[in-house]
Amino acid sequence: MKFSFAILDPIDFLALQSIKKSLEDMPGSNYFSSWDFTSDPCNFAGVFCSGEKVIALNLGDPRAGAPGLAGRLDPAIGKLTELAELTIVPGRVMGKLPATLSELKNLRFLGISRNFISGEIPATLGELTGLRTLDLSYNQLTGNLSPVIGSLPALTNVVLCHNHLSGSLPVFSSQTLTRLDVKHNNLSGSISPGSLPSSLQYLSLSWNQFTGPVDYLLPQLNQLNYLDLSLNRFTGPIPSCIFTFPITNLQLERNLFSGPVQPFNEVAIPTVDLSHNMLYGQVSPLFSTVQNLYLNNNRFTGSVPNTLVDRLMDGNVQLLYLQHNYLTGVEINPTAEIPVSSSLCLQYNCMVPPVQTPCPIEAGTQKTRPTTQCMQWKG
Known part of the structure; x- marks a missing residue:
């Protein structure tokens, strides 16, 4: 042979x-x-x-x-x-990414993560029309994200988190893009409807400086199973449809979202964090099916829904943070014992908490909100 x-x-x-x-x-x-x-x-x-x-x-x-x-x-x-x-x-x-990478016309996968790559992402990468995965996460990259990167037609994964990128997010035209992770950068500006494809399943924009509303953007992204918009400056209402997405952890905390929060149906998302926003109105009883619910540091008013309290006492709700709102009542027997597996924080509302429960340190020591604030806030 x-x-x-x-x-x-x-x-x-x-x-x-x-x-x-x-x-x-x-x-x-x-x-x-x-x-x-x-x-x-x-x-x-x-x-x-x-x-x-x-x-x-x-x-x-x-x-x-x-x-x-x-x-x-x-x-x-x-x-x-x-x-x-x-x-x-x-x-x-x-050092910088070599401009000669643009000569690799057959490149499908580019993964240089957790190194010390610096400088800008070369706009010439836009010539790699077959590129599917671009992972340059955990580096020292700076500068703007060129629009030509967003125009790459075959992208499925873009992971650029933990860099120092600035400027706005480009329009991503690939209809096969499923993962976009740009958390921990210095990106800013608003994100217009249509700038992200409906194929997205994983979206993390946290720890940036994005602004503007998302109520027209998010309804188009109904394939999402992971969403983190935390630590930005997003404004406007939270669209009700988002609570029907197949998500396990909904992270919208520390933004400037405002308005009432009104899910369509019982929320099947295990963890929902809407804390540190400007949300107001009644707490929806449809959140009773959430295991970990963070609604603290908002402007919610009225009484805590009985169904939420009942499920907490049954051990089905593991964490319920309602501190720093304007809530006026909650039906809990003062002698009731909160399940050991559950956490409840009610302090700094417009009521005296009927039960004393351990709260996170950042909640402070004041049990009740000053009466003058409660009189001024009309919800």
Whole structure:
């Protein structure tokens, strides 16, 4: 039987040599020990070939907790023209992303997370029309997100969280985009309806400076199973339809949302956090089916729904935070014992709490809101 072995394309061979020269193993890592250029580079750790070309490059030991690489990513990476996948494990790779990445026309997956990549995301990445996953999270990236990034037609995952990106969020045109995570940046501006595709299932915009309403945007995103808009400056009402989404954890806390909150039906979301907003009106009894409910630091008035209290006493509601509102009543027997598995905080409302329960430290020590404030607030 006759075997034939392909010889790696000389251009790819030289590119791998340049890449190795610009990177090194961090202490404890021996990733590059197999990169002996007197042997076949297609047998190197993290190098995958098809015929004479490198089609995937996974730089660094992929095992969790393994030391990563240090250095910079050499522009010669752009010479690997058949590369479909490029990843770098967490480490101390720094410097800017090479502009030559735009020459990787076959790139489908770009994952360089938890390193020290700085500078702007090159607008030339907009030329990678087949790119599906863009993960540059936990780096030192700055500057605006170019609109051409949003125009990439095949994107399914965009993970840019924990950087220093600024400016507005581009319009994302890909109808296959399912995950968008830009939390912990300096992004700002409003998000217009139609700027995010209805295919989204995971959306995290938290810890930014976004403004404006979301009542026309969110109803279009009814495939969401994860939503975190916390720690922004969003305004206006919370659309009722959002409580019907297949979400397990709804995080809208620490914004400027206002108005009453009126779900259509019993809320099947296990955790709902609407705290630290400007919401008002009655607390809806349809929240009685929520296991962890944060409504504290708003402007809710009236009595706490009996169904909510009953489910708390039955142990079905595990956490009920209602402190720092303008609530005027709650039907709990002063001798009743709150289940050990449940947490209730009622302090700083327009009533004397009928039971004394431990509250978070940030709730303060004052049990009841001053009468003058209760008289002034009309709900």
